[in-house]
Amino acid sequence: MKLATWNINSLTVRLPQVLQWLADNPVDVLALQEIKMTDDKFPAADFAAAGYQAQWFGQKTYNGVALISRGPATDVVRNIPGFDDDMSRVLTATVDGIRVVGAYFPNGQAPGSDKFDYKMHWLQALRAWLRTELERHPRLVLMGDYNITFDDDDVWDPVGLKDTIHCTEEERYHLRALIALGLHDAYRLFPQAPKSYSWWDYRDFGFRRNRGLRIDHVLVSEALRPAARACTIDKAPRKNERPSDHAPVVLELAD
């Protein structure tokens, strides 16, 4: 079984790339972030024609998430229960016996800003809810655009970017706290090339110069960890014409 996450920065613009990627990489579940469209615009028929079901939770202009799956998605939950939020960021469902949480974490803009405060509160609420969700569903995957790096290995210029957004100790504290719930960074369960990133700035030839960050993550629960077989970042779509700034991250689980 394969699961993947991809921030596609507008599904309107990149639907053809997503369909092509699914044709080339027939994963069982694909979590999408930043679809940037209202629910009435979601191209469910296009996914159905490709053999995929879909759940979606859209929003005008910003945010918006979806879960694309071969099998049916049940017990669907939108956003974080108990946390009042006007942004569409989280979509959770059970697929093939696995609780899949697809999430678009807040960006946070800059430490000290209102958006950063919102990010901290959102992270707190996510963790509180995940604690109970993990009790109900031990076989759980949390994947998406976290907008947080774990450590310097996830940052192309750890000195220059020290304490800037995605790299602050406050954000990393929350990321480690998620790990402390009994989750594992699937990417680091396996040997990886140094300077591996999942996002590169559109500006200044960021991708060509490999000036990137690893901010898209797949976390697996303790119960699923023994089944993890591989976790990879697929840089191929970043080489497309009009690419997303993010690359897909793929987790392979033993059947």
Next chain:
DNA sequence: ATGCCTCAGCTCCTGAGA
């Protein structure tokens, strides 16, 4: 460089992303 790209929208500029 409060910049560089890219996207959406009350679209020919601005806000936001990361």
